[in-house]
Amino acid sequence: MSKTYINVLKEGPIGIIQLNRPNALNALNRLMVDEIVEQLEEFNRDDQIRVILLKGNHRAFAAGADIEEMMEDTPLTLEMTDPFAVWDRISLIKKPIIAAVNGFALGGGFELALHCDLIIAAEDAKFGFPEVKLGVMPGAGGTQFLTKAMGRRKALEWIWLGESMSAKEAAHYGVINRVVAPELVEEEAMRLANQLTKQAPISLRLIKEAVYAAEDLPLLEGKKLERKNFYVTFASEDQNEGMQAFKEKRPPSFKGV
Ligand code: CO8
16 A cells, blocks of 8 residues: 555554655645645544554654645645645544654654554654745744644743753653654564554543543533543453453453444
């Protein structure tokens, strides 16, 4: 399963998307973003897939939007084609998405990682928003995601200066989950993905919805949504399986129904 700018493969219940434009450090042109989003949606619909993993290659996760392509834009082409709207579809993916980051995750590349639920990065990975140096600014959610992750002051500092943060700093501020040696990034991301494939898929889905809601909803509304989702888990066979397995002192086998 190969497209123009991504490689797609399945390893059991894990759907893997590899950004594949190495000569341009995986710079994201619009076809590439369309391919990524369409493939995420395809995995989301695929009953065999429980977890999605997004990765680049050893030099770059992605070094941002394709600057050459972007240089052709005018305010009117941007307004009429609304090229960044497609990114909102990533927020509708219900399954866990893990980003495995080696090398550069800059601009749109950083935004792509931030659209993922969990981020595993190499010690020498570099995260940043250099857009300010190009006379523009983040446009696919960077200001929003980073502010929610690290707070207004640090987000402003990073985005204003356009400097790269190390994986260690990104982890310190809660922007990414785990930092490992460069050669272990994929292994660690797959290990995490495999752990998640053992969990009840309906629980994972409802937890994702509730946790994201916590960023936007007032506390009482968020608690209400959590409670509703908790009650919904009791409609699943997996709830029965999970509790029976506990009683019988054996590991559960969840089916996602
Ligand atoms: N766009 C297009 N081509 C790129 C990009 C890019 N963002 N990044 C790297 N490349 C290309 C280079 O032009 C070069 O091509 P060639 O070999 O044909 O000259 C090749 O990749 C290798 O790059 P370098 O030779 O520059 O490699 P270095 O190791 O010297 O430097 C850097 C690596 C520091 C990452 C450097 O390439 C760089 O600064 N890249 C640009 C980073 C950047 O400014 N990113 C932000 C772009 S703007 C943006 O993302 C806006 C987001 C809007 C929403 C998202 C929409 C998708």
